[in-house]
Each structure stands twice: as C-alpha cells, then as structure tokens.
Amino acid sequence: MGLEKILAISGKPGLYEMNAQTRGGFIATSIVDGKKISVNLRHNVSVLSEIAIYTYTEEVPLGEVLQKMKEKEDGGEAIDHKSSKAQLEDYFAEVLPEYDVDRVYASDIKKIIQWYNLLIKNGFTDFSKESAAENKTKDEEE
Structure with a gap:
C-alpha cells in the first residue's frame, strides 16, 4: 500500500485508507481503530x-519528507507532535533544512509529525512513491 491510498479527511482525526469508491464518494477505513466510514x-x-512541502527552491513531496524522518529515526517514532513550537521547528529543520519557514507553519509541522508517528505505529514504513509504481508494474506483468 502506497501513500496514494492514505487520506487525510478534514474534520476527522487521524488518517484513513481508501477501500472502495461509491457513486457519491468512497469508503475509507481508519488507520487508528479500523472503523469504516x-x-x-x-x-x-x-x-x-499529492501533498508537498515548500522549500526555498522547490516543493518536496510529503513521501520524501516522511522517508527522511524514517531515516533520521531508524524506523522508529519521531518526537511527540505535542512538543513546543520551537522543538517541532528544530526537529523539522534537521529533517528538511531548506524548508520555507514563512510558508510552512508550526501547525503543518505538527500534523506531519503526527501523521508520521501514526503511520509508523501502525506498521506503514514504505513512503516512496516509486516502489508503489514498481509494485503495480510487477503485478501487471504477472
């Protein structure tokens, strides 16, 4: 499962995995508690x-940022997303030193760290978009 199946839904806490499409939307399963909505x-x-983070030179895909966090933490969880604003910004600057401090808010950093910890805690460790595309190609060949 790649990041293209993981959703953030406004007004709903946590992350969701898209299961099936319906005529008026889709069915998703909560990554936290497994409930379908x-x-x-x-x-x-x-x-x-589809989410990207602003840097001074380009927009970096969220998957790359999450992968850098995973490498920094050796696959473990990051700092608590409830840490102070200064701690969150310092941590994020270590992961993505060139992030645009004027356009990436503390609330964005908090959400990214929260998503990372949630994904790691629930066994999701592959953040690269390429591997998902490679897996799809392998499936089509078989």
Whole structure:
C-alpha cells in the first residue's frame, strides 16, 4: 500500500485508507481503530501522495519528507507532535533544512509529525512513491 491510498479527511482525526469508491464518494477505513466510514464528495479530502512541502527552491513531496524522518529515526517514532513550537521547528529543520519557514507553519509541522508517528505505529514504513509504481508494474506483468 502506497501513500496514494492514505487520506487525510478534514474534520476527522487521524488518517484513513481508501477501500472502495461509491457513486457519491468512497469508503475509507481508519488507520487508528479500523472503523469504516463513508466519505462523500463534500468532504475536503487530501491524498498524502499529492501533498508537498515548500522549500526555498522547490516543493518536496510529503513521501520524501516522511522517508527522511524514517531515516533520521531508524524506523522508529519521531518526537511527540505535542512538543513546543520551537522543538517541532528544530526537529523539522534537521529533517528538511531548506524548508520555507514563512510558508510552512508550526501547525503543518505538527500534523506531519503526527501523521508520521501514526503511520509508523501502525506498521506503514514504505513512503516512496516509486516502489508503489514498481509494485503495480510487477503485478501487471504477472
């Protein structure tokens, strides 16, 4: 499962995995507690593979940032997302030194760290978009 199946739904805590599409939206399963919910098209939904972080030179895909966090933590959890603003910013600067401090807010950093810890805690460790595309190609060949 790649980041293209992981969703953040506004107004709903945590992350969700997209299961099936329906006529008016889709069915998603909570990564935290496994409960299924129906999401209609009026909800504001973000697919994690489509999110990017501003830097001074380019936009870095969220998957790359999460991968850098994983490498920094040797696959373990990062600092607590409830840490102070200064601690969160210092940590994020270690992971992505060139991030744009004017356009990436502390609330964004907090959410990214929270998502990372949630994914790691629930056994999701592959943040690269390429491997998901490679797996799809391998499946098609078989």
